[in-house]
Amino acid sequence: MTTLTLLSVEEEDTPSISLNAANTVADINPLIYGGFTEHMGRCIYGGLYEPENPNNLSDTNGFRTDVISCLQELRVPVVRYPGGNFCATYRWQDGIGPRDKRPSRPELAWEGLEPNSFGTDEFMEWCKVVGSEPYLCLNMGTGTLEDAMAWVEYCNGDKDTYYANLRRQNGHEKPYGVKYWALGNEVWGPWQVEQNSKEDYAKKAIQWAKALKLLDPSIKLILCGKDGYSDWDRYTLQECIRWIDMHSIHYYSMGKIHYPNISSVYGAERAIQVCSSLIDLARCEFDLSPFPDTERIITKPKSKTRPTICFDEWNVWDPERAPGNKGGEEHYTLSDGLAVAIWLNIFVRNAKDLGMATIAQSVNVIAPLMTTPRGVWKQTTYFPLLLFSKYMRGRSVAVHTRTGTYKGETWPEWIESTIPIPKLDVSAAVEEGWMSVTVVNSDEEKSLSTAIEGLKDGTSVQVFTVGGERFQAADQNSEGDEKISIKETMWQAKGCYTFERLSFTLLRWKL
Ligand code: AHR
Numbered sequence: 001m002t003t004l005t006l007l008s009v010e011e012e013d014t015p016s017i018s019l020n021a022a023n024t025v026a027d028i029n030p031l032i033y034g035g036f037t038e039h040m041g042r043c044i045y046g047g048l049y050e051p052e053n054p055n056n057l058s059d060t061n062g063f064r065t066d067v068i069s070c071l072q073e074l075r076v077p078v079v080r081y082p083g084g085n086f087c088a089t090y091r092w093q094d095g096i097g098p099r100d101k102r103p104s105r106p107e108l109a110w111e112g113l114e115p116n117s118f119g120t121d122e123f124m125e126w127c128k129v130v131g132s133e134p135y136l137c138l139n140m141g142t143g144t145l146e147d148a149m150a151w152v153e154y155c156n157g158d159k160d161t162y163y164a165n166l167r168r169q170n171g172h173e174k175p176y177g178v179k180y181w182a183l184g185n186e187v188w189g190p191w192q193v194e195q196n197s198k199e200d201y202a203k204k205a206i207q208w209a210k211a212l213k214l215l216d217p218s219i220k221l222i223l224c225g226k227d228g229y230s231d232w233d234r235y236t237l238q239e240c241i242r243w244i245d246m247h248s249i250h251y252y253s254m255g256k257i258h259y260p261n262i263s264s265v266y267g268a269e270r271a272i273q274v275c276s277s278l279i280d281l282a283r284c285e286f287d288l289s290p291f292p293d294t295e296r297i298i299t300k301p302k303s304k305t306r307p308t309i310c311f312d313e314w315n316v317w318d319p320e321r322a323p324g325n326k327g328g329e330e331h332y333t334l335s336d337g338l339a340v341a342i343w344l345n346i347f348v349r350n351a352k353d354l355g356m357a358t359i360a361q362s363v364n365v366i367a368p369l370m371t372t373p374r375g376v377w378k379q380t381t382y383f384p385l386l387l388f389s390k391y392m393r394g395r396s397v398a399v400h401t402r403t404g405t406y407k408g409e410t411w412p413e414w415i416e417s418t419i420p421i422p423k424l425d426v427s428a429a430v431e432e433g434w435m436s437v438t439v440v441n442s443d444e445e446k447s448l449s450t451a452i453e454g455l456k457d458g459t460s461v462q463v464f465t466v467g468g469e470r471f472q473a474a475d476q477n478s479e480g481d482e483k484i485s486i487k488e489t490m491w492q493a494k495g496c497y498t499f500e501r502l503s504f505t506l507l508r509w510k511l
Contacts, residue, residue: 005398005399005400005401006400006401006402006403006420006422007400007401007402007403008403008404008405008420008422009402009403009404010404013402013404014449014450014451014496015401015402015403015404015423015424015448015449015450015451016401016402016450016451016452016453017399017400017401017402017424017426017437017439017450017451017452017453017454018399018400018401018453018454019397019398019399019400019428019435019437019452019453019454020397020398020454021397021430021435021454021511023397023398024395024396024397024398024430025349025351025352025395025396025397025398026351026352026395026396027351027394027395027396028347028348028351028392028393028394028395028396028429029308029351029354029355029356030077030393031077031078031355031356031357032311032344032347032348032351032354032356032357033074033075033076033077033357033385033388033389034076034077034078034079034080034132034135034312034356034357034358034359035071035074035076035078035079035080035132035358035359035361035362036079036080036081036084036312036313036358036359036360036361036362037079037080037081037082037123037361037362037363038081038082038083038084038085038086038360038361038365039082039083039084039086039090039107039114039118040083040084040085040086040109040110040324040327040328040361040365041110041324041326041327041328041329041364041365042327042329042363042364042365042371043361043362043363043364043365043367044082044118045115045117045118046364046371047064047067047362047363047364047365047367047371048063048064048067048068048126048362048363049062049063049064049117049118049122049126050062050064050371053373054373055373055374055375057373057375059129061122061125061126061129062118062122063125063126063129064371064376066371066375066376067363067369067371067376068126068129068130070369070376070378070382071130071132071362071369072130072131073386074368074382074385074386074389075131075389075390076130076131076132076362076389077132077133078132078133078134078135078180078356078358079127079130079132079133079134079135079358079362080135080136080137080182080312080358081123081134081135081136081137082123082136082137083109083137083185084109084137084185084313084360084361085109085110085185085186085189085191085192085324086107086109086110086114087137087138087139087140087141087143087184087185088108088109088139088140088141088142088184088185088187088192088193088194089105089107089108089109089139089141089142089193090114090139090143091105091139091142091143091147092119092120092139092147092151092154093147093150094114094116094119095116095118095119095120095122096119096120096121096154096166096167096170097170099117102115102116102117102119103116104116108193109191109193110324110325111325120151120154120155121167121170121171121172124155124172124176124178133179133180134176134178134180135178135179135180135181135182135222135312135356135358136151136155136178136180136181136182137181137182137184137185138151138181138182138183138184138208139184140183140184140185140187140194140196140201140204140205140208140224141184141187141192141193141194142193142194145207145208145211148208148212149211149212149215150163151163152178152181152212152215152216152219153215153216154166154167155167155175155176155177155178156175156176156177156178156216156218156219157175158175177218178219179218179219179220180219180220180222180356181212181219181220181221181222182221182222182224182248182310182312183205183208183209183221183222183223183224183244184201184205184224185224185248186224186226186250187201187224188201188224188226188232198231198232198235198236199235201224201236202235202236202239202240203239205223205224205236205239205240205243205244206239206240206243209221209240209243209244210243213243220245220246221243221244221245221246222244222245222246222247222248222310222312223236223237223240223243223244223246223247223248223307224236224248225237225247225248225249225250225275226249226250227249227250227251227267227271228249228251228271228272228274228275228278228309229270229271229274229275233247233249233275233278234278234281234282237278237279237281237282237307238281238282241279241282241283241302241303241307242302242303244307245305245307245308245355246307246308246309246310246355246356247275247279247307247308247309247310248309248310248311248312249271249272249275249309249310249311249312250311250312250313250314250360251267251268251271251311251313251314252313252314252315252316252317252319252360253265253267253268253315253316253317253339253343254316254317254318254411255318255411256318258335258442258444258473258474259406259408259409259410259421259442259444260409260410260411261316261335261336261339261411262335262338262339262342262406262421262442263406263410263411263415263416263421264339264410264411264412264415265316265339265342265343265346266342266346266415266418266419266421267412267414267415268311268314268343268346269346269349269350269419270415270418270419272309272311272346272350272353272354273350273353275309275353276309276350276353279306279307279309279353280306282302283301283302283303283306284301284302285300285301285302307355308353308354308355308356309353309354309355310354310355310356310357310358311347311354311356311357311358312356312357312358312360313358313360314343314357314358314359314360315340315343315359315360315361315366315381316330316332316336316339316340316366316381317330317360317366318330322366327364327365328361328365328366329364329365329366329370330366330367330379331379331476331478332368332379332380332381332476332477333380333473333474333475333476334380334467334471334472334473334474334475334476334484334502335473335474335502336379336380336381337379337380337381337383337384337466337467337484337504338384338440338442338467338473338502338503338504340368340381340384340385341384341388341425341438341440341466341504342425342440342442344384344385344388344392344427344438345425345426345427345438345440346427348388348392348396348427348428348429348438349396349399349427351395351396352396359385367379368381368382368385369382370479372479374479375479377477377478377479377480377482378477378482378485379476379477380466380467380475380476380477380484383466383484383485383486383504384466384504386486387438387464387466387486387504387506388438391429391431391434391436391506391508392427392429392436392438392506393429393431394429394430394431394432395429395430395431396427396428396429397428397429397430397435399426399427399428399437401422401424401425401426403422403423403424403448404422404423404424404443405420405421405422405423406421406422406423406442423441423442423443423446423448424439424440424441424448424450424499425439425440425442426438426439426440430511433510433511434508434509434510434511435455435508435509435510435511436506436507436508437452437506437507437508438504438505438506439499439504439505439506439507440503440504440505441499441500441501441502441503441505442502443501443502444473444501444502445501446501447469447498447499447500447501448498448499448501449496449497449498450496450497450498450499451495451496452493452496452497452507455493455507455509456493457493457494457495458492458493458494459492459493459509459510460490460491460492460493460509460510461490461491461492461493461497461507461508461509462488462490462506462507462508462509463488463489463490463491463505463506463507463508464486464487464488464505464506464508465486465487465488465489465500465503465504465505465506466484466485466486466487466503466504466505467484467500467502467503467504468487468500468501468502468503469500469501469502469503471483471484471502472502473502491507493509
């Protein structure tokens with residue numbers, strides 16, 4: 001059995017990365033490069049949809065073509081919609097049919113007003129143009145099971161039934177075949193309209209799942225989890241495991257200064273590992289044991305298939321820096337770009353557990369991509385995403401890294417005593433005879449000359465670098481100034497490779 005391992009070494013030791021293309025760990029599900037568009041701030045209106053753009057940047061549907069090009073470049077395979085917290089009061093019926101008849105409604109999650117000029121049919125068309133699959137999140141706040149069933153029927157119905165006919169009447173003859181449906185969003189949160197206890201939610205989720213799968217057995221249902229390591233996750237998985245295909249978790253990393261910002265991401269790695277164990281535990285059927293000290297014994301799995309984790313909200317987000325009700329427009333630093341690269345390394349390293357991951361969010365709101373009426377500009381976080389989505393596909397490879405670790409303040413505090421925070425963070429993938437290795441050197445001071453065991457001297461290596469010597473952790477891009485982007489070079493492998501301080505590097509060679 002191959003594992004992904006890390007050895008913490010003294011600062012003066014030469015770091016090393018050891019890998020072997022034959023030691024693969026799991027398939028990398030391409031859905032980990034998914035996106036998320038919520039009716040929040042300028043994500044939909046002014047982000048992906050802007051019919052009145054003064055510079056003709058929108059097509060006849062009102063879709064921003066520059067945004068579409070970037071998302072196509074990122075090869076975003078799946079997009080979650082319409083929220084997020086927005087879901088909890090969303091009436092999907094308001095967003096279909098003739099635009100002049102669609103009602104405006106108060107929007108409670110982000111204290112706005114929802115004009116409903118962009119709704120289900122527009123989203124489906126937009127996904128088609130981008131080349132992504134839709135993933136819809138059901139309203140388990142004010143919404144009823146009847147509303148949810150009606151939405152599934154509207155999207156997927158192929159018979160002569162009311163909602164399928166309503167879709168046809170709105171000009172969409174063929175069913176959309178929406179496969180992924182989430183059973184609510186963060187229903188545990190005190191900020192939700194209709195916050196639930198875990199017991200109430202689990203009961204309701206089972207009833208909804210039963211009905212929705214009766215209506216359309218082809219759909220995949222995603223349970224509303226929390227952060228992956230909570231009692232909510234344990235309980236809801238335990239109760240609902242038979243009914244679901246994936247378990248959703250959310251985690252935002254953040255830190256006011258560089259190292260805590262970096263260390264915070266490792267909470268996500270722990271979350272995946274703990275959640276994976278909760279899934280295994282929930283699958284076990286227990287029998288009462290005849291022996292007094294061993295209450296229960298495990299017999300057989302409760303669910304035939306093993307649900308995976310759907311990390312459907314992840315990113316760097318400091319809500320003090322970018323409050324949600326003010327549009328959540330983060331202005332990302334190089335440190336954040338490196339954090340996002342570590343996030344993606346974590347997804348590749350833990351590929352066996354991930355069925356999907358959707359970055360929150362795709363445009364303007366805590367996003368890698370920002371729009372102005374004049375065009376789009378790319379944040380520091382865009383470039384690692386692009387490199388991963390382009391090259392980190394296929395199979396995840398076991399990596400052993402020897403590296404110095406960061407010792408100091410971490411956020412959240414518990415990370416420090418749980419996971420060592422490596423200076424070099426690594427993942428690797430093989431696809432179609434190519435080895436790709438992604439390395440973050442988060443050290444603020446030192447470039448790290450590193451031995452790469454498994455790479456022969458003389459091999460031609462493609463090198464892509466984001467950040468590096470010329471930059472500071474706090475550096476940012478802005479409109480007209482994308483100083484942090486991808487630098488591409490070649491390296492004829494010989495001895496150690498030096499990973500520049502504060503950099504993300506992707507090395508790629510033919511096997
Ligand atoms: O992505 C922004 C918000 O963060 C989402 O609406 C919510 O689900 C989470 O709390």
